[in-house]
Amino acid sequence: xxxxxxxxxxxxxxxxxxxxxxxxxxxxxxxxxxxxxxxxxxxxxxxxxxxxxxxxxxxxxxxxxxxxxxxxxxxxxxxxxxxxxxxxxxxxxxxxxxxxxxxxxxxxxxxxxxxxxxxxxxxxxxxxxxxxxxxxxxxxxxxxxxxxxxxxxxxxxxxxxxxxxxxxxxxxxxxxxxxxxxxxxxxxxxxxxxxxxxxxxxxxxxxxxxxxxxxxxxxxxxxxxxxxxxxxxxxxxxxxxxxxxxxxxxxxxxxxxxxxxxxxxxxxxxxxxxxxxxxxxxxxxxxxxxxxxxxxxxxxxxxxxxxxxxxxxxxxxxxxxxxxxxxxxxxxxxxxxxxxxxxxxxxxxxxxxxxxx
Amino acid sequence: xxxxxxxxxxxxxxxxxxxxxxxxxxxxxxxxxxxxxxxxxxxxxxxxxxxxxxxxxxxxxxxxxxxxxxxxxxxxxxxxxxxxxxxxxxxxxxxxxxxxxxxxxxxxxxxxxxxxxxxxxxxxxxxxxxxxxxxxxxxxxxxxxxxxxxxxxxxxxxxxxxxxxxxxxxxxxxxxxxxxxxxxxxxxxxxxxxxxxxxxxxxxxxxxxxxxxxxxxxxxxxxxxxxxxxxxxxxxxxxxxxxxxxxxxxxxxxxxxxxxxxxxxxxxxxxxx
Numbered sequence: 323x324x325x326x327x328x329x330x331x332x333x334x335x336x337x338x339x340x341x342x343x344x345x346x347x348x349x350x351x352x353x354x355x356x357x358x359x360x361x362x363x364x365x366x367x368x369x370x371x372x373x374x375x376x377x378x379x380x381x382x383x384x385x386x387x388x389x390x391x392x393x394x395x396x397x398x399x400x401x402x403x404x405x406x407x408x409x410x411x412x413x414x415x416x417x418x419x420x421x422x423x424x425x426x427x428x429x430x431x432x433x434x435x436x437x438x439x440x441x442x443x444x445x446x447x448x449x450x451x452x453x454x455x456x457x458x459x460x461x462x463x464x465x466x467x468x469x470x471x472x473x474x475x476x477x478x479x480x481x482x483x484x485x486x487x488x489x490x491x492x493x494x495x496x497x498x499x500x501x502x503x504x505x506x507x508x509x510x511x512x513x514x515x516x517x518x519x520x521x522x523x524x525x526x527x528x529x530x531x532x533x534x535x536x537x538x539x540x541x542x543x544x545x546x547x548x549x550x551x552x553x554x555x556x557x558x559x560x561x562x563x564x565x566x567x568x569x570x571x572x573x574x575x576x577x578x579x580x581x582x583x584x585x586x587x588x589x590x591x592x593x594x595x596x597x598x599x600x601x602x603x604x605x606x607x608x609x610x611x612x613x614x615x616x617x618x619x620x621x622x623x624x625x626x627x628x629x630x631x632x633x634x635x636x637x638x639x640x641x642x643x644x645x646x647x648x649x650x651x652x653x654x655x656x657x658x659x660x661x662x663x664x665x666x667x668x669x670x671x672x673x674x675x676x677x678x679x
Numbered sequence: 680x681x682x683x684x685x686x687x688x689x690x691x692x693x694x695x696x697x698x699x700x701x702x703x704x705x706x707x708x709x710x711x712x713x714x715x716x717x718x719x720x721x722x723x724x725x726x727x728x729x730x731x732x733x734x735x736x737x738x739x740x741x742x743x744x745x746x747x748x749x750x751x752x753x754x755x756x757x758x759x760x761x762x763x764x765x766x767x768x769x770x771x772x773x774x775x776x777x778x779x780x781x782x783x784x785x786x787x788x789x790x791x792x793x794x795x796x797x798x799x800x801x802x803x804x805x806x807x808x809x810x811x812x813x814x815x816x817x818x819x820x821x822x823x824x825x826x827x828x829x830x831x832x833x834x835x836x837x838x839x840x841x842x843x844x845x846x847x848x849x850x851x852x853x854x855x856x857x858x859x860x861x862x863x864x865x866x867x868x869x870x871x872x873x874x875x876x877x878x879x880x881x882x883x884x885x886x887x888x889x890x891x892x893x894x895x896x897x898x899x900x901x902x903x904x905x906x907x908x909x910x911x912x913x914x915x916x917x918x919x920x921x922x923x924x925x926x927x928x929x930x931x932x933x934x935x936x937x938x939x940x941x942x943x944x945x946x947x948x949x950x951x952x
Contacts, residue, residue: 399858404858413852
C-alpha cells in the first residue's frame with residue numbers, strides 16, 4: 323500500500339533540528355504526541371507548506387510536494403491539505419457560512435455552488451443555524467466545528483489538526499472530542515492530529531507517534547504505547563514507572579546501580595515498567611517476601627484522582643526514584659510526610675518487561 | 680446575564696472618574712483645537728457671504744481642490760497600500776531605512792518638497808527633460824503638477840497608517856487562507872484587504888485631508904493659475920492679502936466642506952465586524 327501521506331521531515335534551525343519519518347494511510351488517524359517544544363507544530367507547518375524543509379521529502383497521494391534536494395516546494399494552496407489551527411483562525415470579517423465556502427470558492431467554484439457545499443458541511447457538523455453568524459459571536463465548541471467544516475470543505479487528501487481541543491473548556495472538550503472522532507472516522511484521507519494530551523490521542527487516533535526534541539522516540543498502537551513506554555516522557559504521560567537496564571536472568575541490572583527482580587528470565591537491553599498502584603509502602607521492613615523491596619525517602623506527596631501519588635527517592639537505588647499510588651487513608655495511617663524513611667515493595671509478577679530494541 | 684450586567688455596572692463609576700491632572704491639559708488641548716475654528720466662524724463677515732462664496736474664482740478653486748485631492752487620494756491608495764504591504768513583510772531587509780525614507784515628506788517643509796519635485800519633474804528636471812523632449816509636455820503649472828505635489832505630501836500618511844494596520848493584523852489568517860487553496864492574490868484581496876480595511880480608510884481620510892490642505896509644494900511646483908492650479912488654500916492665501924474678510928469666508932467654506940465629507944465617509948466606511 324502506498325501511504326496517502328509520506329513524510330521524511332528534516333528541518334534544521336540554529337537551536338533545533340526536526341528529523342523523523344511519518345507515514346499515514348488513507349483513512350488512518352495518527353496522533354503526533356510530544357512535550358512542548360518537541361517540534362510538533364514545526365512538523366505540522368512543514369507538512370502544510372507553511373515552512374520549508376531543509377532535508378527529506380513529503381509526498382501526498384503519491385505526488386511529491388516538497389523535496390529540497392530537487393528544489394521542490396509546493397505552496398500550501400497547491401498541496402490538497404486541510405488544516406484546523408489551534409485557535410481556529412476563523413476569518414473575522416466573513417460569516418460562518420462564508421468561512422466554510424472560502425475554500426471551495428478559492429478552488430474555483432461558483433459562489434452559489436461554494437455556498438451550497440458549505441451549507442452541506444455546516445449541516446454535517448450540526449451548526450446550520452449559525453450560517454449567518456460572525457465568528458466572534460460563536461462559542462469555542464462551535465468555532466471548532468466551523469474550523470473542521472472549513473478544512474474539510476475543500477475535500478483535502480490530508481487533514482492536519484493542531485491541538486484541536488486545547489482551546490476548549492473541560493465539558494465542551496469531551497463533547498467535541500466524541501464528535502471529532504466520528505468525523506475523523508468518516509474522513510477518507512490521511513489525518514495527522516498534533517496533541518500533547520495522551521487521552522485525546524488515544525481516543526482519536528489509530529496510531530501514536532511520540533516525538534521528543536525533534537525525533538520520533540516511540541510509535542505504535544495506543545494501548546501498546548500506553549503499556550510499554552520507552553521514554554520517561556511517555557511513561558509519565560501514561561502514568562507508569564519506567565526503568566531501563568540489562569537483563570541477567572531473573573534480574574535486571576540498572577545502570578544507576580540498583581536492580582529489579584523479575585518473575586521470568588530475560589536478557590539484553592530491557593525496559594521495566596510497573597504501575598504506581600503496584601507499589602506498596604511500609605514504614606517498617608515487611609516480613610513477607612515481595613521479590614522487590616527497596617528502602618527510600620519520601621520526596622513528594624500529591625493528590626492524584628481519588629488516590630495519592632507518592633514519590634519515593636532512593637529506590638531502587640540512590641540515583642533513582644519510583645512513584646507509588648496509595649489511598650489517602652494509608653497516607654494518614656502510616657503518617658507519611660516528605661522526608662519519611664519508607665520501604666517500597668513491588669511484586670515481580672506486577673512488572674512488565676520488554677525489549678529495548 | 681445578570682452577572683454580566685452587574686459587572687458592567689460596577690465598572691462605570693471607576694471609568695467615569697478622570698483625574699484632574701489629566702482633565703486640565705486635555706481640556707486645554709481641546710480648546711486650543713476648537714477655538715481657532717470658532718474664531719473663524721465668528722469673525723467671518725457673513726453679510727458678504729453670498730457674493731464671495733458664489734464668485735467664479737471661489738467655486739473654481741473649490742472644484743479644483745476637491746477633484747485634485749480626490750484623484751490624489753485614489754493614486755495614494757493604489758500605490759501606497761502595496762508599498763505598505765511590502766514594508767510590513769516580516770524579514771524585509773533595509774525595512775527601517777525604507778521607513779525613514781518614507782517619512783521624509785512628513786518632516787520636510789512642503790516648499791522644499793515642491794522644489795525637489797521641480798528638480799525631477801520640472802521642464803529641465805531629471806525625468807522632466809526627457810519627457811518634455813519626447814512629448815512636448817511638462818508637468819509644472821498644470822493640474823497634474825497639483826496632483827503630484829499632493830501625492831508627494833499625502834502618501835506617507837497612508838503608508839504609515841496601513842503599515843500599522845498590517846502589523847497589528849494577525850498574519851496567520853493569511854496562512855489559513857493559503858491552506859484552503861487561495862493563491863496569494865486571492866489571499867490579499869479576500870483576507871488581507873478586509874482585515875486592514877479600517878486602517879486603509881483611516882489612512883485615506885488623512886491623505887485626502889492633507890492633499891486638500893496642501894499649499895507649499897503646490898505653489899512652488901504647480902504655480903498659482905486660476906482654474907488650473909489655484910486650489911482653495913492658495914485662493915485663501917491670495918484673498919488674505921487683498922480682502923481678509925473673504926479669506927475668512929473661504930476658510931469657513933473649506934472647513935465646512937471637508938468636515939461634511941469626513942462625516943459622510945466616516946459613516947459609510949468605518950463599519951467594523
